[in-house]
Amino acid sequence: MTKPFKVGITGTGRALPEKRLTNSDLEKMVDTSDEWIVKRTGISERRILDEDMPLSQLASKAAKNAITDAGLDASDIDLIIATTVTPDYLSPSLACSVQKEIGAEKAAAFDMNAACTGFIYALKVAQGLIMSEAYNNVLIVAAEAMSRATDFTDRKTCVLFGDGAGAVVLGRVEDGTGIDKVNLGAIGKMGSVLTIPCLYISEEDRARRSEGMKQVVWMDGSEVFIFASRIMSEATSSILKETGTDISEIKYLFPHQANIRILQNAAKRLEMSMDRIYSNLSMTGNISSASIPVCLNEAYEKNMLQKGDKLVLVAFGGGLTYGASLLTWSK
């Protein structure tokens, strides 16, 4: 039965740490150069969370901004989904810590991990739960402290990642705008190309890391690069085809921010000009699942988004996972 409503983004928020780590700072730490990093990745600087600050504090700031932007109070939130690969604790979950910090006492709360695709996975879960009328207002908070899972002696990874949090509130919209479709996928058999061990580590993964380093990112960069360049355009093309949407109808593509060359490859394959592909990569680096909601909030604040605009959000990441969403902007 068709419902008289869809699920739309009713509020957005972000929070980035104050501290900046620039390419010239990294030049003093590993054998790299500003020129190499900018040319190969498009990144100039990233934000780093202070050592004594829990991620939950940054996540809560983004969450409060999104709730205020939605014109709601924390007490209106029914469910909090936090996406992260770098939670402060496995228990309590990041979502429960955010619930406490923002005072959303009636909200259920849980974490989910689909690595950099986490936000797209959470959109699908939230959409399903609101459409089924289980909940009215769902907060997704995507927060990452990637600097805490980085080996700052490994030049292949330490130049890529940063910290940050983005949040959205989702609720019913009755004007035809909102989420049109979300597609998700995973290729578990390729999981070993990007790993962050937790309580267990295989011998193979131990051997890939510096002595004494366990819970840090290891990545076969070029394998991930090839996968990402292909999947960004394929996932976008599929969702457009399945919804009967022409690419010319899309105002902006919001891709996961990992490497400017991946975005350029997607642009070429999709025959889209780069000015329709949102990017803040140079100032944030790769903030995993937080990258898309941070971009949405930035674009909204810059008045780039108007109600009725059609957008595609597309991400890929560890797992390997991927996902895309077609939506019509509701605010």
Ligand code: UT7
């Ligand atoms: O969110 C999902 C997670 N990750 C990604 O999406 C990342 C996907 N992959 C990438 O973005 C790229 O593969 C990287 C940026 C990681 C690497 O770029 P690349 O163009 O694929 O470089 P490469 O790994 O093929 O390395 C080329 C050279 C190597 O030197 P040799 O062996 O040719 O002498 C590397 O050792 O560049 C060297 N290199 C560096 N040189 C200076 C690697 N990292 C650095 C560095 N500074 N930071």
